[in-house]
Structure formats: C-alpha cells, structure tokens
Amino acid sequence: MTPKTLFDKIWDSHVVRTIEGGSDVLYIDQHFIHEVTSPQAFDGLRARGIPVFRPAKTLATADHNIPTIDQDLPIKDELSRNQVETLNENCKKFGIEYFSLNHPNNGIVHVIGPELGYTLPGTTIVCGDSHTSTHGAFGTIAFGIGTSEVEMVLASQCILQNKPKKIRITVNGELQKGVTPKDIILHIISQMSSGGATGYFVEYAGSAIEALSMEGRMTVCNMSIEMGARGGLIATDLTTFEYLNNIPSLANRPDFKSLLLSWRNLKTDEGASFDREVVFDAGIIKPMITYGTNPGMGMAIDEVIPRINNDREGAVTLAKALDYMGFRPDMKLPGHQVDYVFLGSCTNGRIEDLRAFAHFVKGKKKAPEVTALIVPGSKRVEQQAIDEGLDKILSEAGFELRQPGCSSCLAMNEDRIPAGKYAVSTSNRNFEGRQGPGSRTLLASPLTAAAAAITGKITDPRDLLNN
Amino acid sequence: MPKLKFDILESTCIPLPLENIDTDQIIPARFLSATSREGFGENLFRDWRYDTSGNKNDAFILNNQNYKGTVLVAGKNFGCGSSREHAVWALTDYGFRAVVSSFFADIFKNNSLNNGLLPVVVPEEFLNDLLEIIQREPETRIRIDLDKQLFSVLPPGESVEFEINPYKKKCLLKGLDDIDYLLSIREIIAGYEFRNKLKRCESK
Numbered sequence: 001m002t003p004k005t006l007f008d009k010i011w012d013s014h015v016v017r018t019i020e021g022g023s024d025v026l027y028i029d030q031h032f033i034h035e036v037t038s039p040q041a042f043d044g045l046r047a048r049g050i051p052v053f054r055p056a057k058t059l060a061t062a063d064h065n066i067p068t069i070d071q072d073l074p075i076k077d078e079l080s081r082n083q084v085e086t087l088n089e090n091c092k093k094f095g096i097e098y099f100s101l102n103h104p105n106n107g108i109v110h111v112i113g114p115e116l117g118y119t120l121p122g123t124t125i126v127c128g129d130s131h132t133s134t135h136g137a138f139g140t141i142a143f144g145i146g147t148s149e150v151e152m153v154l155a156s157q158c159i160l161q162n163k164p165k166k167i168r169i170t171v172n173g174e175l176q177k178g179v180t181p182k183d184i185i186l187h188i189i190s191q192m193s194s195g196g197a198t199g200y201f202v203e204y205a206g207s208a209i210e211a212l213s214m215e216g217r218m219t220v221c222n223m224s225i226e227m228g229a230r231g232g233l234i235a236t237d238l239t240t241f242e243y244l245n246n247i248p249s250l251a252n253r254p255d256f257k258s259l260l261l262s263w264r265n266l267k268t269d270e271g272a273s274f275d276r277e278v279v280f281d282a283g284i285i286k287p288m289i290t291y292g293t294n295p296g297m298g299m300a301i302d303e304v305i306p307r308i309n310n311d312r313e314g315a316v317t318l319a320k321a322l323d324y325m326g327f328r329p330d331m332k333l334p335g336h337q338v339d340y341v342f343l344g345s346c347t348n349g350r351i352e353d354l355r356a357f358a359h360f361v362k363g364k365k366k367a368p369e370v371t372a373l374i375v376p377g378s379k380r381v382e383q384q385a386i387d388e389g390l391d392k393i394l395s396e397a398g399f400e401l402r403q404p405g406c407s408s409c410l411a412m413n414e415d416r417i418p419a420g421k422y423a424v425s426t427s428n429r430n431f432e433g434r435q436g437p438g439s440r441t442l443l444a445s446p447l448t449a450a451a452a453a454i455t456g457k458i459t460d461p462r463d464l465l466n467n
Numbered sequence: 468m469p470k471l472k473f474d475i476l477e478s479t480c481i482p483l484p485l486e487n488i489d490t491d492q493i494i495p496a497r498f499l500s501a502t503s504r505e506g507f508g509e510n511l512f513r514d515w516r517y518d519t520s521g522n523k524n525d526a527f528i529l530n531n532q533n534y535k536g537t538v539l540v541a542g543k544n545f546g547c548g549s550s551r552e553h554a555v556w557a558l559t560d561y562g563f564r565a566v567v568s569s570f571f572a573d574i575f576k577n578n579s580l581n582n583g584l585l586p587v588v589v590p591e592e593f594l595n596d597l598l599e600i601i602q603r604e605p606e607t608r609i610r611i612d613l614d615k616q617l618f619s620v621l622p623p624g625e626s627v628e629f630e631i632n633p634y635k636k637k638c639l640l641k642g643l644d645d646i647d648y649l650l651s652i653r654e655i656i657a658g659y660e661f662r663n664k665l666k667r668c669e670s671k
C-alpha cells in the first residue's frame with residue numbers, strides 16, 4: 001500500500017462522497033458551538049423547518065460574550081445577555097447538550113472539548129471558531145468554519161470542503177530554559193508569516209513536539225490558523241493516551257480499550273509525502289514577543305524591530321503596524337512600559353499555563369502600575385487551580401483569579417484594554433483593536449507575561465529565572 | 468434564506484492597498500452580539516472609518532467621496548484571522564458584491580462563496596497594477612464575468628482569468644446553496660454512518 005499521511009488517513013475515511021469540482025462531502029464526528037456564531041445558523045434551520053440531524057454530535061458552551069466576574073448575576077449588557085439566552089433556547093429547542101454559565105463543565109470551547117473527553121483521536125471536529133485547530137493535538141482533523149457551515153453541520157452532520165494541501169513542520173531538539181510551547185509556535189509563525197501556510201493543513205512532528213505535554217501541543221496546534229493554515233495536527237502517542245486515560249468519563253467507557261487500540265496507528269506512514277516540508281531547531285528558539293499587528297510580526301525578545309524596506313513587499317503594512325503600536329524600527333522592546341497583562345484564552349488558559357505563571361510570580365509582587373487579568377480557560381481549570389493552591393500564590397503576589405471565558409482575548413465583554421495602552425497577552429491575536437479599540441497587544445508566553453507583570457516592563461523571563 | 472446570485476458585474480472599485488486585512492478590522496468583535504445577519508454594514512471597518520470619539524476619519528478610503536463602487540480591491544491575504552461570517556455579512560450589507568486580492572484566507576473565502584460575495588483571485592502583479600490605476604483614476608470601471616471567469620479593466624483594458632471551484636460557480640450563477648444539496652443526500656449520509664458502525668463492530 002502507498003504510504004499515507006495521518007491527515008489523509010483521517011480525511012479519506014470521512015469522505016461520504018466527492019462531487020463535481022473535487023469538493024468532498026466530509027462527515028463531522030464532533031461539532032462544537034458557542035453563542036456568537038450559532039444564532040443565525042439555528043435561524044436558518046427554523047426558516048427551512050428542519051431539525052438538527054444528529055443532535056448528540058453537537059455540544060454547546062457560552063464563552064465568548066460572558067463576563068469573568070459575578071457570573072452568577074445576570075449579564076449586564078443587554079445584547080450579550082440576549083445572545084447567551086438565545087443559545088440556551090436554541091439548545092433546548094433542538095435537543096443539544098449545553099454547558100451554560102456556572103455549569104461545572106462550562107469554559108472556552110477549545111478548553112472543555114479536550115478536558116471532558118469530547119475530543120477523540122482520529123475524528124473530524126469543527127466549530128464556528130478559527131482556533132478549533134487546538135483539538136489537532138489529539139491526532140484529529142479539527143478546523144474552524146463559518147456560520148453557514150455551522151448550519152450545514154446542524155442540518156446534515158456534513159460540510160462541503162476542498163481537501164487542503166499538506167505541510168509537515170518538524171521541530172527537533174530541546175527547548176532552552178524559559179522557552180515554552182507558545183514560543184515554539186510564535187517562532188514558527190514569525191518565520192512562515194501570517195499567510196505563509198494558507199491552503200495547507202499542518203502536521204507538527206519532531207522530537208521537540210513529541211516532548212510536549214498535551215497542554216503544550218494544544219498551544220502549538222491552536223495557533224496554526226495564525227499562519228493561514230486551516231489546522232494542525234500531531235500524531236497520537238503515549239502522552240495522548242495517558243491524558244485520555246485520566247478522563248474518568250472516557251476511561252470508564254466499556255469500549256475504551258478497543259478505542260485505545262484503534263488509535264494506535266494514528267500516525268503518518270514512513271515515506272508518505274507532503275506538499276511542503278519545513279524544519280526548525282528548537283534549541284535556537286528564545287522567548288518570543290510580537291511587535292506588530294499580526295502574529296507573523298514576532299521576534300525573539302532580545303532582537304530589534306525590523307527596518308521598513310520600501311523596496312520590499314509589505315512595507316506599507318509594516319509602517320502602519322509600527323505606527324499603531326507606537327514603535328520604531330531598530331527599537332529594542334525590553335524595558336518598554338506595560339500597562340496590562342492577560343493570562344488566559346484557548347491558547348494559554350489551561351492548568352499548566354496557570355501553574356507556570358503562578359510559580360514564576362511566587363514570592364514576588366505585581367508591579368503596581370500593571371492591571372492583570374488572570375482568566376482560567378474553564379470551570380475545571382479554575383477548580384483545579386484552587387485545589388492546587390495556585391489562587392493563594394497568585395493573591396499573595398497581588399493577582400486575582402477571575403472566572404473562565406474568552407475575556408480579553410477578543411474583548412467582547414468588559415475585559416477591554418483601553419486605547420493606546422500596552423498589553424502583554426498570552427492570547428493568539430495582536431490585530432488592531434483585538435483587545436479593545438486602540439489597544440496595543442504584544443503576544444507572548446505565560447512566563448514572559450508573568451515577567452512583565454512583575455517588573456511593569458517588557459522583560460526577558462530568563463533574566464528573572466536565573467536570579 | 469435566498470442566496471445572492473452572481474453573473475456579470477460592472478463597477479468602479481474601492482482600493483485598500485494593505486496586506487493581511489483581518490476580519491477583526493472588517494467587523495470588530497464588539498459588534499458581534501447581534502443574533503441576526505442584518506445591519507453589520509454600519510460597522511464595516513468601524514475602527515478605520517471612525518476615530519475613538521466616533522468622528523469620521525477623512526483619510527480612510529470609504530469616507531472619500533471620490534471612490535465608490537461595489538468591488539473592493541485589497542492587498543494579499545485578505546480576510547485572515549477569525550472565522551466570523553459577520554465579516555462577509557458586513558461587506559455585503561454595505562453593498563459590496565466582490566472582493567479582489569491576490570489571495571484570500573481559506574475560511575473567509577468559503578464564507579464569501581456561501582453568501583454570494585465573489586472572491587476574485589488575481590496574480591499579484593496584476594493586483595498591484597490595478598491598485599495603482601484605481602487609486603490614480605477612481606472612475607476606472609471593471610467588469611467581472613463569472614461564467615467566463617474573466618476580470619477586465621474597462622474600456623478594453625487588461626483582462627485576467629480567475630479560478631473558481633466549478634460547483635461553487637454553478638451555485639453562485641443559480642443562487643443555490645450547499646444546504647439544499649446536503650439535505651438531498653441525507654440518506655447517503657445515514658448510509659455512511661451505518662457502514663462505519665459496522666466497521667467499528669468488526670474491529671472489536
């Protein structure tokens with residue numbers, strides 16, 4: 001048999017049929033929905049007078065448009081409240097499982113899917129959210145879709161898709177101290193550029209990827225979309241199986257053993273070919289930070305901001321970005337003032353991220369001029385942080401743990417960064433105004449965020465680790 | 468929801484010569500709380516069109532009376548970032564029928580095609596020339612012929628062919644949508660599910 005990539009194995013086994021022009025009718029095993037991108041899809045079903053085809057294969061959560069304090073009180077903003085209530089009503093009416101605000105399983109869609117055992121190897125997963133790629137860490141084909149496609153999945157459990165091309169990104173070697181999975185992916189994106197993998201689906205491989213925990217792998221897969229890729233996946237291995245084995249609802253399933261067996265071969269065959277191959281050395285990656293207004297505009301924290309070369313493409317875009325950020329070419333960022341720090345999001349809102357941040361700030365004090373938003377990715381993460389005493393460590397250092405949600409990652413709620421202010425953020429997008437109109441976002445790892453929160457300035461986390 | 472049809476379009480263009488324009492710029496997140504598809508045009512490019520106090524930003528192209536039309540011409544990687552279909556709804560609600568660029572982000576492209584907004588992919592050099600021409604001469608008209616897959620600058624200026632998935636082309640020309648098609652094959656989908664269940668039982 002011809003050797004196949006992991007991506008091809010999963011994709012091909014989910015093609016119901018191929019239609020004219022080469023589009024595939026792709027079967028979706030698991031569909032996640034949230035309040036922002038689903039209401040118009042349910043309206044579509046109502047307009048056609050049709051039910052949800054397979055309600056058991058869709059799971060709903062409220063995460064994007066919710067407050068991160070006083071979640072037991074009614075949502076203040078009327079439009080937001082209406083949107084969350086609409087999701088509630090739609091789920092009731094169409095028979096969809098829903099983890100509403102305050103439910104112990106509530107949280108950011110890409111955090112709860114994996115932790116509750118809904119994300120299973122070898123499956124296809126979609127959600128009306130571009131960071132659905134997160135689930136690829138479990139050897140799944142997971143990608144974001146638009147609302148019309150959400151309606152298609154609700155109506156038929158399928159969508160029409162053209163098969164993307166395949167790229168393998170191999171990261172070999174060992175990470176230096178103070179360098180995290182977030183730095184790996186920011187480094188990759190800075191080299192690939194924000195559109196560099198458009199049209200491709202990524203497989204991440206190599207010893208540095210294999211050495212990552214599931215949380216770390218999710219961080220890497222999460223940001224695949226930021227280089228334009230539809231998604232990114234990683235072959236299953238012992239790390240995957242151990243993680244899944246620790247989810248009681250899964251491990252107690254009578255068919256868990258046979259599922260485990262079926263997941264063993266979820267890897268790319270030796271000799272399978274990719275449309276593109278790129279290799280990186282983990283050993284040279286340093287703590288990363290972005291200086292511009294897309295995630296491709298990133299550099300090692302000790303580098304200088306690039307010059308604007310008018311003969312090169314992108315000069316206008318770079319000039320506009322630096323103007324927006326209030327930065328200049330040739331500038332070094334360490335020492336620059338920071339007003340806000342955000343730890344959270346589906347990129348870095350998991351327990352490992354909270355642990356890393358808490359251990360870093362332990363025994364230190366938050367800089368008084370910094371406002372910090374520490375937002376767990378889910379109720380379960382919040383509970384675990386409390387169980388592990390991370391909330392105490394944080395509060396002794398001057399930080400307060402908020403309630404879960406997307407929060408300042410997209411600032412649909414009140415967690416907005418004011419115009420002109422600088423935020424070191426562990427989220428995934430530094431677009432203009434992403435964290436609030438006029439906000440200036442610098443993407444970085446939880447450690448770099450912690451270092452900024454302590455010093456009030458952009459700081460290489462390694463400088464504080466060595467002391 | 469009736470889909471917009473698309474066949475031939477003649478129009479002047481609005482140039483936006485920036486790369487990597489993301490959907491957060493097209494429609495900022497704080498306007499996504501609506502539960503219908505209408506009205507997003509008002510906030511299209513909100514933070515570029517207006518300053519933080521709500522005053523019109525005269526320097527922005529949509530506020531420049533010299534430039535009008537239903538075709539937006541933008542730098543490469545248009546529509547990257549968030550999957551929000553609201554970005555497409557904002558563009559169509561504002562009146563755009565086509566966007567021209569040298570490449571589009573994947574999800575944005577699908578969302579456009581699902582809403583009758585035609586993403587026209589042209590070679591990078593052609594795009595740069597086109598941007599220059601329309602910036603210099605705002606009255607320049609273009610013609611998009613979907614059936615012939617031809618984009619032309621009028622009067623007979625340069626033309627380029629563009630690619631489009633033949634199935635999607637048919638849908639746009641006839642105003643059909645994917646859901647009609649998927650609903651028509653639900654039995655085949657159920658058959659796929661059944662075969663899969665059997666396979667899983669066998670492998671146990």
Ligand code: SF4
Nearest residue numbers: 131345346406409410
């Ligand atoms: S945390 Fe941010 S990126 Fe993740 S799902 Fe929420 S809004 Fe999207």
